[in-house]
């Protein structure tokens with residue numbers, strides 16, 4: 001059934017678990033994430049990023065409606081989240097399109113501006129009954145940009161500043177920059193566990209990990225143990241889907257029916273979703 005992100009995360013955080021949140025781009029992603037979650041009987045978040053909306057010719061509704069329809073029929077709780085929103089126009093479409101939560105991303109702005117626009121977004125979101133996540137620090141790596149220099153000021157999330165940011169903006173969760181980077185196709189990133197511990201102690205809202213595809217299993221488990229309550233995963237699905245399709249087409253150069261290779265790509269995503277949820281320790285616990 002369709003669930004609310006805030007409720008899934010509150011339940012997970014109380015049990016020191018994390019809710020996996022997978023980025024969806026195509027209908028095959030929607031079907032694969034739900035099938036993978038059903039295989040391990042665990043709740044899941046389907047998230048649509050502003051970049052994915054751009055890919056869909058700027059339209060949110062076709063993908064959102066497919067996701068909401070699939071969520072309603074799923075055997076596990078499935079929540080819809082609007083991810084990395086920069087534009088207020090897209091933010092305002094969230095409630096009408098079935099989303100219970102949004103991530104408002106103003107992390108690239110200077111602190112005071114990030115705070116001001118995030119507070120305005122949070123006020124609006126809460127008036128609509130939406131759960132809202134924001135980001136402080138630079139996870140980076142989106143849209144082909146190079147990973148941020150971890151030693152640059154403001155690159156990693158500062159615990160004291162983060163506590164003030166959450167109190168002053170009123171957001172429900174915070175995405176933190178603790179060593180992961182978006183869009184990694186190898187699982188070689190390492191987290192600053194000391195910083196994560198300090199952030200977890202300084203903040204009384206759930207922490208969100210972005211760029212989780214770049215982390216090996218042990219780092220993912222350590223992140224959850226360290227206080228991460230929502231784990232955002234996107235690139236791992238693309239790696240699985242594209243790799244499987246590449247292999248299939250190389251072995252079957254005569255193939256023309258798109259269902260053959262999309263089906264292979266979808267099954268690879270199902271396996272990846274089920275495996276990652278199991279790694280996060282969420283299998284069968286709800």
Ligand code: G3H
Nearest residue numbers: 183210211213232234235
């Ligand atoms: O918000 C989405 C995530 O941070 C996904 O990052 O594609 O590197 O796994 P990823």
Ligand code: ZN
Nearest residue numbers: 182210211232
């Ligand atoms: Zn992200």
